[in-house]
């Protein structure tokens with residue numbers, strides 16, 4: 001009996017060690033991402049709860065559809081009902097070739113944590129108290145980071161640019177540097193004579209990467225408004241055209257009301273009302 005208990009204990013130790021190591025690996029993977037530009041948006045990490053069985057079937061069906069277009073992508077975490085359909089709709093709308101480096105999409109529900117994180121290969125959405133609309137907007141914002149950092153890349157054969165994503169250099173042949181240079185000298189410093197109206201939101205003024213992700217979200221969900229603001233602002237005209245030509249391959253969604261005030265900017269694009 002003692003021997004059985006001992007074996008059982010040993011087995012338990014081994015099992016917990018396995019989970020500890022696995023979890024540690026997960027955390028270190030995410031930590032590497034959080035050290036990038038998305039640090040501001042904080043990391044939300046949780047155990048992966050089991051999806052309720054009814055919804056699990058829907059999740060599997062949608063997952064199969066997504067797998068055909070995004071074979072590298074794994075979606076995990078605490079998914080509320082209906083979320084997979086929203087995710088599918090958004091992912092299928094975006095340029096698929098620029099999302100092939102997105103491997104990990106994790107969903108958590110943790111009170112008090114920030115709503116999202118996006119990096120080269122990973123996005124995390126903290127779906128705590130988010131409406132369908134806010135979930136969608138935060139997802140698009142984080143996908144904007146994934147496209148900027150993982151989908152549009154330069155090569156180490158080229159020189160390093162003035163921009164860097166945390167410890168990771170961004171090379172001069174990375175097309176995102178064209179976008180960054182409209183308003184930024186480097187990853188922190190805005191160009192001289194930069195005006196707040198040159199940005200789609202207050203949050204876009206944080207750094208070049210948030211500038212990109214906010215414009216990306218604005219282009220996708222408020223296209224008519226972005227177009228209107230671009231008529232009155234030279235930098236926004238450049239940013240609109242960049243999104244159209246280099247990110248969305250000419251696709252202009254017929255979204256938004258087109259009644260944005262040209263002399264004001266909101267703080268956060270993901271808080272604006274949208275129709276999904």
Ligand SMILES: [Zn+2]
Pocket residue numbers: 038041118141142145209210213
């Ligand atoms: Zn962001």
